[in-house]
Amino acid sequence: MNSSQIARTNNYGFYSIQLPAGNQSIAVSYVGFDEQVFNVVIDRDSVLNVDMTPGGRKLDEVVVSGRRKIGNVSGVQTGLVKLEIKDIKNIPVVFGEQDVLKTIQLLPGVTSGGEGSSSFYVRGGGGDQNLILLDEAAVYNASHLFGFFSTFNSDAIKDVNFYKGGMPAHFGGKVSSVMDISMIDGNNKEFGVEGGVGLIASRLKVEGPIVKDKGSFMISGRRTYADLFLKLSKDEDVNKSKLFFYDLNAKVNYRFDNKNSLFLSGYFGKDAMAYSDLFDFNWGNATGTIRWNHVWTNKLFSNTTFIYSDFNYNVNIEDNSNFKITSKIENLNFKQDFQYYPNNDHQIRFGVQASVQTIRPASLFGGEGSAVNTIEIEPRKGLETAVYVSDEWSISDKFKALYGVRVNNYSMLGPGTIYSFDADGNATEKTIYEKNQIIQNYLTVEPRLSLNYMFNDNQSIKASLNRNSQNLHQLTNTTSSLPTDQFVLSSNNIKPQLANQVSLGYFQNFEMQNMKLR
Structure with a gap:
């Protein structure tokens, strides 16, 4: 009896599939790469690693064809949108700069924060309620030049997974x-250089092997040069001014x-403005990620990550x-x-997470002879742990x-002086806490459930139910991406934000013949 099995790799290329013994044909494919077919004999547990080759290199004749995508119908995720960098680069751009966040703003259910702003709102949520991760590291301010550009250089991005609902545990x-x-990750076979010059910014990317077929590196940088034109001014105040941003992405991996396998990646970005x-006035983000991938068995894969x-x-x-x-x-x-992949019908994912978050609010320091008094606000620290x-x-x-649960525990930690308030906002109690003493604790159980029923290859109905909590709150009085917005943690006076989301959708792909042009 002829049958077929399908397996998907995770973000690091690991997959597990169980096939009957005997002669089997295995096809490996990915959008934008040539499909490869292998005839193998299954008589024991085996490892098959495949190097994919970008498609479209041989052009004996011009053939334009398309393969209908069915992932939006067959996938169990209700609100997942996958963006490839080639799609982002095809979007019309301003000032010659491709922008991930501007592309996200074009999706259904997503609203822009305003003209020129890189902030976005998803289905009625706030701008601070979107989790933005770059190689698993949180990015707190994802904009340059007050929101006209995002912090993400498209030359350094592999792909984007955007979850509008039904978030995994x-x-x-x-x-x-x-x-x-x-x-x-960088090219582990040959060196390459790519760059571009825009109206207000230029970029350059260098990648290549450290050890061929085993390790590679990637470095990508971008900088505006509007400040260079200020130097041409005859006004002394103007030519001493600054207005620029830069960012640098770097990644190294070794198998x-x-x-x-080991991965090291980082992002460093800064904006500067002076008259x-x-x-x-300057502001910026920095992230660093160290990841170790380990294959324990042919069914169990782990990823250990340290992030700053x-x-x-x-x-x-x-x-x-x-x-x-x-x-x-x-x-x-x-x-x-x-x-964990126990068989072809189950993909189980589980783990633990722990993060320590420290906020040093805006403090004012008066210099020598200043008429301004120094005001230093106490820092706040929170410990958040989760199992899922x-x-x-x-x-x-x-x-x-797709079903699961996430149990999240948040603790606000000392040291600090904490006040309690009555309903009218009057302070009623003052307590001083020592270092790492628990001030307030919140435990939240977050169930996650997504269902998909396929009527046929072209039609399906999906539903999802999930709960999420948030313990970091942004204080802002504008929709623009100002770097001066303040953050506060959940405390005895501020409870965590909780959201219950229910989603129901009908998905259909219409029959279309492949079109070929010669």
Whole structure:
């Protein structure tokens, strides 16, 4: 009896599939790459690693054809949108710069924060309720030049998974959406250089092998040069001014053997604006990720990750006031994730996460002879831990389910002076806490459920139910992406945000013949 089995790799290329003994034909495909077919004899557990080759290199004749995508119908995720970098680069751009966040704003259910802004709102949620990850590291301010550009250089991006609903259990911390961005690993076969010159910015990417077929690197940078034109001004105040941003993406990976791989990646970005010697304003993000992939068995894969991310801004006023404002938020994060494939009908994912988040709110420091008094606000620290488990179950050829649960615990930690307030906002109690003493604790159980019933290859109905919690809150009085927005943690006075989302949808692909042009 002829039958077929389908397996999908995870983000790191690991897959597991069970096939009957004997002669089998295995086809490996990915959008934008040539399909490869292997005839193998299955008589024991085996490993098959495949290097994919970009398609479209041989052009004896011009043939334009298309393969109908059925993932939107057959996939169990209700709100998942997968964006490939080639799709992003095909979107019309402003000033010659492709922009991931501008592309996201074009999707159904997503609203822009305003003209020129890179902030976005998903199905009525707030701008601070979107979890933005770059190689698993949180990005707190995803914009340059007050929102006209995003922090993500398209040359350094491999793909984007955007969850508008039905979030999997391994994501948490925000209640509206998740944008999971992966940087490219670099070419492990040959060196390459790519770049571009825009109206206000230029970019350059260099990639190549460290050890051929085992390790590679990628470095990509981008910088605006509007400030260089200011130097041409005859006005002394203008040519001493600054207005620019830069960002740098870097990634290194090395495969020790078929079971162990190491990835190091980082992002560094900064905006600077200054007018003569009167004021200087700068802000920026930094992230760093260390990941170790290990294949325990032919059915069990693990990913161990250590993450650092921060965002800070500084304002210096050099006139008679002579003062400085500083603010910073930083996060240390550990993730241990397992993916288990017991058979072709189940994909089980489970793990633990722990993060320490420290917020140093805007503090004012008066300089020598300043008329401004120094005001330093106490930092706040929170510890967030979570355990989760989920299972993607192919119940039948027509019915699939993705179900799981995430248990999240948040603790606000000392040191600090904490006040309690009555209903009228009057302080009623003052308590001083020591270092790492628990001030307030919140435990949240977050169930996740997604269902998919396929009527046929072209039609399906999906439903999802999930709960999410959020313990980081952004204080803002504008829709623009100002770097001066403040963050606060859940406390005895501020409860976590909770969101229950229910989604129901009908999906259909219409029959269309492949079109060929010769």
